[in-house]
Amino acid sequence: MTATPTETSELTPLHALHLRLGARMAPFAGYDMPIQYPTGVLTEHLHTREKCGLFDVSHMGQAVLEGPNAAARLETLVPADIVGLAPGRTRYTQFLADDGGILDDLMVTRLPGEPESLYIVCNASMKAQDFALMREKLPDLRLDVLEDRALIAVQGPRAADVVEGLIPGAQNLVFMQGGDFEWRDSPLFVTRSGYTGEDGFEISLPASQAEAFAERLLAHPDCKPIGLGARDSLRLEAGLCLYGHDIDTSTDPIEAALQWSIGKRRRENGGFPGVARIQHALKDGAARVRIGLVLEGKQPAREGAEIATPGGEIVGKITSGGPAPSLGKPVAMGYVAREFSAAGTELAAIVRGKALPARVTKTPFVPNRYFKG
Amino acid sequence: MSTIRYTKDHEYIAVDGDIGTVGISDHAQHALGDVVFVELPAIGKKLAAGGEAAVVESVKAASEVYAPVAGEVVEVNAALEDTPATVNEDPLGAGWFMKIRIADKGALDGLMDEAAYKEFLKTLD
Structure with missing residues (x-):
């Protein structure tokens, strides 16, 4: 359980700060990343939903x-x-x-x-x-490729207050809008976006300024550092896909219930890879689709667990799952044959041979709170 | 007065007569992080030494808990169903998992006592 960085692990510009904050580090996607800080995943998760979390996402491209x-x-x-x-x-x-x-x-x-x-x-x-x-x-x-830039996400209902204190004007951005700003004469590019379902910002800045900037954010009493553990449980509650788990080369965007991200003109005119499969799925429906599940009881179902009908017929598989700290019950995402995908359908997740009753539920599991102006 | 023994997988067994109370060590609960669910065995189940006895789930993952020695489950800590966080708060006390009737107390000699376990932990970092 004590993961040590491999010799090839890269470090983000905030690595030394994570160590000072007492983070438990582990290799992730080639980087030595903070999984959690001393308060633990549950506290970090709930803090982000209630106030504001700071995430180092400098490993992203x-x-x-x-x-x-x-x-x-x-x-x-x-x-x-x-x-x-x-x-x-x-x-x-x-x-x-x-x-x-x-x-x-x-x-x-x-x-x-x-x-x-x-x-x-x-x-x-x-x-x-x-x-x-x-x-x-x-x-x-x-x-x-912006190799020398860090990326810091600030997420939660207090994020706009926390960010505005350092970046005047950033609070005027709306969800899915970006703009140029400055901090101590360094250029920032700020988008109002994130991966938690909360209002928030992603701030791209020179690596050399990242630690000082993060420390200023963390000086705000409502802003706490959040590790990858809570990042995963937050995005799961928000119904957002994790690449390599909920989506990959074996899934297309229609199966993944991402058709909202394909504009009308593109649906009609195509001009992207896989257009035949996607237009066909848009017209006739995909054979299997990504769904959300809320489980009865407290036992979570994880990635890889099979999804069955109450009668025991296997109809799909879970791709992400775990406790939803803001709901107090386990949730999951996975793929099922389309006839079992309607909200309210009673299914079960098979965990260590036991069928855990579950109900197909619309995502997000926790309502999004994006700032739309 | 009970004596406590530890495994290299970070389970403990607190022995009182021929009954052993099994749980996970403070080191283990700390490494797991917030415990959200514990799956306990059925009473009467016969466990082999090193065999799967329970499953403890944190936010991130499920981990198996192995029987330190062979024995029959005589009691489980049903309170963990509602308050799994007790495993984090008091792993050696109220956060116990199960009690087993130890099949062969001689098998305890193969486990670590408190001092040996502390030394073992030092070798892990």
């Missing part, structure tokens, strides 16, 4: 893709409407394989003032592949 028609060119790799993205606006999408499977999921922001430039944030575990994909498929564009 950050890049700027720029050049003529950058948005239209990126649309050849992702199904979201990027061309229609206004300057300073952010959108969620997925890199797709030729068969429509998901290679990674990402956030794209059209930089304000530089309409041919797109700021991309993608998963740590997939960033090398994502960058190689863009370089291979979009050789006419320039990809600047």
Whole structure:
């Protein structure tokens, strides 16, 4: 249980701060990352929902893709409407394989003032592949990987107050909007977004400033450091997918219930990898779909557990699951055959041979509290 | 007065006569983090030494708890169903998992006493 960094683990610009804060560290996606701080996952989770949490997400990939028609060119790799993205606006999408499977999921922001430039944030575990994909498929564009920048997420109902104290004007951003700011003469790029279901910000800044900036945020009495353990339970409650678990190359965006992220024009005109499979699934429905489950009792069901009907027929599998600290009961996400996917359907999760009753439930499990202005 | 013995997997068994109270050590509860669920064995179940006796679940993962020695389950701590966090708060006291009737008390000699377990923990970091 005591994980030690492997010799190849990379360190984020906040690594020394995590150690000073007493974090329990473990290797994650090639980085030595804080899993939890001394107060523990449950406390961190609830603190983020009640006040404000600071997350080091500097391991994630950050890049700027720029050049003529950058948005239209990126649309050849992702199904979201990027061309229609206004300057300073952010959108969620997925890199797709030729068969429509998901290679990674990402956030794209059209930089304000530089309409041919797109700021991309993608998963740590997939960033090398994502960058190689863009370089291979979009050789006419320039990809600047932002190696020397940290990324700090500040999440929770008090996040706007905490951030506004350091970044005047940031509170004027609305959900899925980004803008340029400064702190101590250093450039910041701030988006109002996150991975918890709460209001919050993701702040990209020079690595050299990250520790001082994080310490200033943490000086606010409502802002506490939060590790990857609570990050995972928070995003699960928010019904958000974790790449490599809830989505991967074997799932397409329609099965994954991500059709909301595909704009109307793109559905009709296509022009992205796997368009035939996705248009077919949009028209006729996918054979299996991602659902949320709320379990009866207290015993959680984890990734890999089978999902059965009350009669014992196996109809799917859980891809993420665990206790939902804000609900006080276990929840899970997984895939089931479509006829069992309606909200309210009674199913069971099979854990160590025991059938735990569960009910199909719309996600998010905990209501989103995004700031929409 | 009971004597306590530990395994390398961080279970303890507190022995009183031929009954042993089994739980996880303070080190183990700390390493697991917040305990959210404990699955206990059925009373009457015969456990083999090193065999799976219970499952303890933290927010992040499920971990098996093994029987320190062979024996038959005679009592379980049903209070953990409602208050699993007791395992974190008082692992050696109110956070016990089960009581077993020890099949062969000689098997206890193969386990660590308090001092040996403390030395063992030092070798882990």
